[in-house]
Every structure is written in C-alpha cells, then in structure tokens.
Amino acid sequence: MGNLLILSTAFFCLCLFVALLYVLYKYWWVPHRVQFIMNSQGIRGPPYEFIHGNNKEALQMQKEASSKPMALTHDIFPRVMPYDYSCIKKYGKNYLSWNGVRAQLVITDPELVKEVLKNSEKAFSKPKPLYFFKKLLGDTIPTINSEKWARHRKLANHAFRGESLKNMIPAMIASVGTMLEKWKDKEGKEMEVFQEFRFLTSEVTSRTAFGSSYLEGEKIFDMLTKLTLIIGRIFYKANIPIIGKFWKSVDEIESNKLEKMILDSVMKIVKQREEKVMTGEVDSFGHDFLGLLVNAYHDPDEKNRLSIQDVVDWQDKARAEVVEVFGNQNPNSEGITKLKTITMIINETLRLYPPINSVVRKAVRDVQLGNLVLPNCLDLNIRFIALHHDPALWGDDVHLFKPERFAEGIAKATNNNAVAFMPFGMGHRSCVGMSFSITETKIALSMILQRYTFTLSPTYVHAPLPNLSLKPQHGLHLLFHSLD
Secondary structure (H helix, E strand, O other), rough: OHHHHEEEEEEHHHHHHHHHHHHHHHHHHHHHHHHHHHHHHOOOOOOOOOOOOOOOHHHHHHHHHHHOOOOOOOHHHHHOOOHHHHHHHHOOEEEEEEEOOOOEEOOOHHHHHHHHHHHHOOEEOOOOOHHEEEEHOOOOOOOOOHHHHHHHHHHHHHHOOOHHHHHHHHHHHHHHHHHHHHHHHHOOOOEHHHHHHHHHHHHHHHHHHHHHHHHHHHHHHHHHHHHHHHHHOOOOOOOOOOOOOOOHHHHHHHHHHHHHHHHHHHHHHHHHHHHHOOOOOOOOOOOOHHHHHHHHOOOOOHHHHOOHHHOOOHHHHHHHHHHHHHOOOOOOHHOOOOOHHHHHHHHHHHHHHHOOEEEEEOOOOEEEEEEEOOOEEEEEEHHHHHHOOOOHHHHHOOOOOOHHHOOOOHHHHHOHHHHHEOOOOOOOHOOOOOHEEEEEEHHHHHHHOEEEEEOOOOOOOOOEEEEOOOOOOOOEEEEEEEOO
C-alpha cells in the first residue's frame, strides 16, 4: 500500500513537472526567442509580458479612447485603434506585438503587405481561428484553407455574383421598402439609423439566404449578433494555461448555448426542405443561398459535398443621379451599375471607415519577407485602417471626405497600388460578399434619396468603435425630412 502511494505521488509530481516545463516553454521561452530573432533584424516593439502579452495595455488604451467622444473629424485611427496608432508612431510602420502568447508582426508597409497577400510562394496561410471566432464563423470561407476553402469559395461566388445576385435584388428592394414604410410616421423627427440599418441587413440577409424561411433566419441573425457581442467583450482577455481547459467562464457557457441554438435552428430549416423534396411537395431545395448549400450537401460527387457543419453635400449630387437613373421607380440591376456618384461616395466612406480594420496571416515555415527572415510561429497582422489613413498613399488631405478621389475609378485613386484601398481585402481571399453588400447599399441609398433629405442631429456623438467590425458607439442620429 505504501509503495502504491509513493508511485502515485511520484507520478503526480512528474506530471506537474512536465506541465510546468510546457508552460515555461510555450509562455516564456518561445516568446523571448521570437523577440530576440526580430529585434536582431531591427524590428522593435513593446516587450512581451508573461501570458498576457500586450493585451492589458492595449485594453486599457482602448477603454480610455472609448470613454470619451472625438471631434467631428474623419481622423479616426487614434481612437479606433489607439494602441496600434501609438506603436506605429513609436516603432515605425512594422513592429512586433503580442496578442497574449501569440507573436504578431504588425505590418503597414505597402510593399510587405502586397507580398503577404499575394502569397505567391504559399508561405502565408490563415491562422487557426481563436476559440470564440470559431464559434461565430464555424468552418466557413474566412476560417478554412485548401480544397475545402476552394469548394466553399466556388459555391459562394456563384451565389453572390452574376444572375444569382440579380435575382436577390427584388428581396433587397422589398426589405428597404418595409423599412421606409415604418419611417413615415417619423418624418421631421430624429432617428437612430444604425439600428435601422442593422435590422435592414438582418432582413435582407435572411430573405436572400433563407428565402421563405426568412423569419426563422432573422432569429438566427439575432443570435449571431449576441455571439458577436460576447466576442467583443473577451477579445483582449488572456487564456490562462491548463485552467482554461477545466473551467468555463460565463461567456463561454453562453457562447456554447448560442452555438447549439444556431445549429439547431439551421438544421430545422434544412430538415423541413429535405422532407418537402422527399414527399414530392417541391422539386428542389430552393434557389436561395441555403438551398445552394443543401444542394451541395446532397451532391453525388463526394469531393463536392459540404458537411452538416458547413450548412451551418454629396447628398444632392447623389439624389440627382438617382432621379436621373431611376426617376421615382424602384432601382433595377441595369441602373445600379450606372450610379457613378453613389459608387464614389461608398468607396470614400469605406476608405475612411473600413468595416474590418485588419487581417491576420501566419508564416507556415521560416520565410523571407522583404529583408526580414520570419520564424514559422509568427502571425502577420495587416492593419487596413493604417493604410487607408496614410498620407504617403493618399496625400495631405487624407482625412477629408472627398469622393471625387474615385471619379476615375479605384485604380486611378490609388495610383495602381492595390493595398492602399482594401475594405474587403485583396486577391483570391477578398470578401466574397462584396458585390452583395455594395448592391444592398446602393439600393438602400437610392430609395432613401428618392424620398428624403437628411442631416446630422444636434444630439449625434461622433464615436466610431471597433467591435469585430466598425460601429458607431452611441448610434447614428439623423434628422429626415420628406421630399413630398
């Protein structure tokens, strides 16, 4: 009995010793090794802090910036990403940062950004998504690689371009019409339009993705919104080694619950469609995006199948253009392509207020980038917002709202420098929903301009805030007046 106790104690001590070695290796040795490698090549940055990296300081600066509004200016970089802004000022366009234990080379040098995103040597891939991002995005285009990514991308390209996108326009018009109908009793009054547009996006997405099941789709969209808020809360929190595997926080428990509810809701719609096809009530799974996914799931060629988890002042110029193209009629696919002024306004807005501030890639092996040799454990964080607000790329008037920059197209505006303007990313990894979202925006703006003039409300507080995507922290308050 005594020998058994001694053996058990020795085994426990050995396990504890191995665990301690693992923690020291991963959370101390590797970070300091990477820091030494990059410092020896002239890349500096804030020093690594055990487990937390630079997240404590970044979170504190973010809280301070978010605690007060900013002046009514488009120079939003210092408020939206104060930590990155201060590091670029202190260490230069490229610097080493720490997201917890993960080393990140933040790059805003256009030539290096171009080299990473072109990825001609297949040396940079998407990193494994963080725990909560995985729950939000699942196995979808933003998180997967290789052949599986190619299948998803091909399917999404078909759904969000050409004839398929044209077929979605009536659903977009119907959704905007529903929104504007609710506005009739609010004319001349202040409206908080950020929530209005969020609900519009929910309805448009639900109608185009779920078709006749769009009410159930709106419930799914609402759950995804709640999951997004959870991710925003825990983004800078460090994952405590070992303990995190046995103890779940309130946010983790809630996110698990939401993830299951979302999957159950999607599968309920899928099963209903499958039953209707099996009973002969309908002859297809539908022509909306969900129908395309279900068709792919039932593809006779296994290589093409998707798994169940996969299933889961300018105002006046713009109004004149809308009236010239559409009169008082609803927008149509042919006219949408003629909206030059609207396109210029959208592009300049996306430049100043990019929806996504950055994208991350991972060095899959030791690789040379410019004059740097990067270790294979390094993430590369490309800050779009820094490029969009760089005077070297856009001139001294970089912080002014000047849609005329894009009068001759994006290539002319950027002097053929593709990385100067990347609101939807660049290359084959660019956002597949770009055409969909631009079309929705053009339709919504056109139908609003046909009916209203609008100005900022005196109560509007200018406070852009990053929460996965860029949002107005205190809403967007406008005054609308009917043209009638």
